[in-house]
Amino acid sequence: MRHLLGIEGWRRDELEALLDRARVHLPGGPDVTHTLRGKVVANLFFEDSTRTRTSFHMAARGLGAGVLNWSSSGSSTSKGETLLDTARNIEATGPVAIVMRHKSSGAPHLVAKHVRCAVINAGDGTHEHPSQALLDAFTLRQRWGSLEGRTVLIVGDILHSRVARSNLWCLKALGARVVFCGPPTLLPTGLESLGAEVTSNLDAVLPQADAVMCLRLQLERMGEAFLPSTKEYSRLFGLNAAREERMKPGALVMHPGPINRGLELAPSVADGPRSVILEQVSNGVAVRRAILEVCTS
Amino acid sequence: MSGTVLFRRGRVIDPRNGVDGVRDVLVKDGKVAEVSVAPLPVPPGAEVVEAEGHWVLPGFIDLHVHLREPGEEGKETVLTGCRAAVAGGFTAVVAMPNTKVVNDSGLVTELVLSRARAANLCHVYPAGAITKGLKGEELAETGELVSAGCVAITDDGRPVMSAALMRRALQYATLFGVPVMVHEEDLTLSAGGAMHEGPTATRLGLRGIPASAEVAMVARDLVLLEETGGRLHIAHVSCEGSVRLIREAKRRGLNVTAEATPHHVILDDRAVGDYDTHAKMAPPLRADRDVEALREALADGTVDAIATDHAPHGVLDKQVEFEKGINGIIGLETALGLTLELVHGGVLTEKRAVELLSHGPAKAFGLPGGHLAPGAPGDVTVVNPNEEWTVEVHRFYSRSRNTPFHGRRQKGRVVQTWVSGRKVYADGQVKESR
Numbered sequence A: 001m002r003h004l005l006g007i008e009g010w011r012r013d014e015l016e017a018l019l020d021r022a023r024v025h026l027p028g029g030p031d032v033t034h035t036l037r038g039k040v041v042a043n044l045f046f047e048d049s050t051r052t053r054t055s056f057h058m059a060a061r062g063l064g065a066g067v068l069n070w071s072s073s074g075s076s077t078s079k080g081e082t083l084l085d086t087a088r089n090i091e092a093t094g095p096v097a098i099v100m101r102h103k104s105s106g107a108p109h110l111v112a113k114h115v116r117c118a119v120i121n122a123g124d125g126t127h128e129h130p131s132q133a134l135l136d137a138f139t140l141r142q143r144w145g146s147l148e149g150r151t152v153l154i155v156g157d158i159l160h161s162r163v164a165r166s167n168l169w170c171l172k173a174l175g176a177r178v179v180f181c182g183p184p185t186l187l188p189t190g191l192e193s194l195g196a197e198v199t200s201n202l203d204a205v206l207p208q209a210d211a212v213m214c215l216r217l218q219l220e221r222m223g224e225a226f227l228p229s230t231k232e233y234s235r236l237f238g239l240n241a242a243r244e245e246r247m248k249p250g251a252l253v254m255h256p257g258p259i260n261r262g263l264e265l266a267p268s269v270a271d272g273p274r275s276v277i278l279e280q281v282s283n284g285v286a287v288r289r290a291i292l293e294v295c296t297s
Numbered sequence B: 001m002s003g004t005v006l007f008r009r010g011r012v013i014d015p016r017n018g019v020d021g022v023r024d025v026l027v028k029d030g031k032v033a034e035v036s037v038a039p040l041p042v043p044p045g046a047e048v049v050e051a052e053g054h055w056v057l058p059g060f061i062d063l064h065v066h067l068r069e070p071g072e073e074g075k076e077t078v079l080t081g082c083r084a085a086v087a088g089g090f091t092a093v094v095a096m097p098n099t100k101v102v103n104d105s106g107l108v109t110e111l112v113l114s115r116a117r118a119a120n121l122c123h124v125y126p127a128g129a130i131t132k133g134l135k136g137e138e139l140a141e142t143g144e145l146v147s148a149g150c151v152a153i154t155d156d157g158r159p160v161m162s163a164a165l166m167r168r169a170l171q172y173a174t175l176f177g178v179p180v181m182v183h184e185e186d187l188t189l190s191a192g193g194a195m196h197e198g199p200t201a202t203r204l205g206l207r208g209i210p211a212s213a214e215v216a217m218v219a220r221d222l223v224l225l226e227e228t229g230g231r232l233h234i235a236h237v238s239c240e241g242s243v244r245l246i247r248e249a250k251r252r253g254l255n256v257t258a259e260a261t262p263h264h265v266i267l268d269d270r271a272v273g274d275y276d277t278h279a280k281m282a283p284p285l286r287a288d289r290d291v292e293a294l295r296e297a298l299a300d301g302t303v304d305a306i307a308t309d310h311a312p313h314g315v316l317d318k319q320v321e322f323e324k325g326i327n328g329i330i331g332l333e334t335a336l337g338l339t340l341e342l343v344h345g346g347v348l349t350e351k352r353a354v355e356l357l358s359h360g361p362a363k364a365f366g367l368p369g370g371h372l373a374p375g376a377p378g379d380v381t382v383v384n385p386n387e388e389w390t391v392e393v394h395r396f397y398s399r400s401r402n403t404p405f406h407g408r409r410q411k412g413r414v415v416q417t418w419v420s421g422r423k424v425y426a427d428g429q430v431k432e433s434r
Ligand SMILES: [Zn+2]
Pocket: B064, B066, B096, B156, B157, B309, B311
């Protein structure tokens, strides 16, 4: 049993083993395996995320497990129950793993210190979203074989992005170069010391990228005046058709979804030949099956 | 009532009076009667403390303590806070007004003082609020607070965001000569922040609090001080920029003093580790270069006092998501050990360390004590500088346990505390006489 609280701290061989394992679960493999037959996986979602929850749900079912779905809307947390109370109550039902989404960074770390089953982080605040990074890496490995020496450019709201942090650790561990690009107000301090390169000049770095990962602009945070307008953001940091033309031949376009169409990504690019966005989604279940196996074995 | 005590052959370190050497110290009728190089005869009926190999020091004074009474007695009371104080070698503490009935009136001040009299352990000096209810809107009645016994005014825990109101507070306080103690934090810059802004916050995905949130307010208040006169005391200084401004202001002769906490000088933001709420405080633990600057400032006199910002909280306040965790840690019972770490690390001389815990704070707030000349209060802390021990939270006298220092090895320990010539702590036991 081990937790997946973040990608940080995982070694390359461990990540590669997990990604190799995920291949077994691709469409064409067995519909249902029995790794977790008779076991229960608890989905503990304090923040709405239909995509991730459904993906983990399908992954657990695909391993033969029962799924306990718990979400915070209308539940006891709004009545003052603490996170640890909730987690302990869920644990008492005997799951082999708790899959957890929470709006506070570090919430799964707190739970992991107080429960005995595996804790799998399905996104915590602005910290990490490890399963997303693993499916991104899986998708790139499918296309490239290896990530060694490749440059991945991550564009957008790095400050609020858990996907960005998880991808930094994951891609770097697998041998890629990671460049972050966004407006200075959305670039947190000290990224360089974590091993990333940082720029606000998209046009200068775009031609170097083997893959461009556009992040969703978190419009709900625009009220805090991080940006003057979405229009200006789109002009400076949107991946439009003109920019797409300056990309390396064969370079890929990614997005963790959901997309603000026409804002961070032009529709023609999102649906174009470079896009691997739908592959990301369909790889999600296979990768999450592998995560559940590795964490509960 | 206190009798006569003779501290024999201890090493007396009394920075204010330039004493550092083996002396006999005689305390009589609650005051220091004699300090002598030559051995003194034992007066009849005197208690003798054989202090050879020990340090005999002016009792420590903590300018920044949260006693939580009235209102949050589950976290601490005046009594339990005083026990923790004397166990930590403190003979006097300044009690912050942000209790759950705010100390913004003479009535609350009197309540705290009466609880302190009942506890009868160390001196408790209340600080009153700058503004009514700590709301930052209207001045509290400084005159009433001071005549009831407040030694300073502060909205600690919160800044006075209105520059105009802060200007008036400084002006008005000149009537009474009390320091205005300030918690420097521009709330528009710190909003939403959970820890220091830097690589660790970025790694953890936590909103950062930039150093400018403190430095900008220090700059503002120094400008206001220069214009208004009065006395400004800057609480828990945490960053390099503040230190630089304070140093320069002192050089120009402004009436400003400052304190630093042991934790801001010992730990940096990496202590947050993987979301350890015991490392969550306001101001936050800063970067290593800020820690370095604070250490220099303690050594060169830019910072006048070590103060603990002893902030008791319950387990449930800390066993939560990091962003929700309440700020603050307790400090009374770890202050000496942590300060001595700075001595062992070559940052402070022994004399300067003692000064920062005694004369420095006494002078900053104009309090009695902080030295051992004849006539001074018989407040004495006896330290065994060589005793090695491990911090164990369950042994604390404080009612709370929130500290990141549990399990830390320390060299140097308080063995006795005397207040007005009465033994209040010895052999690991608080001596109550109520
Ligand atoms: Zn305080």
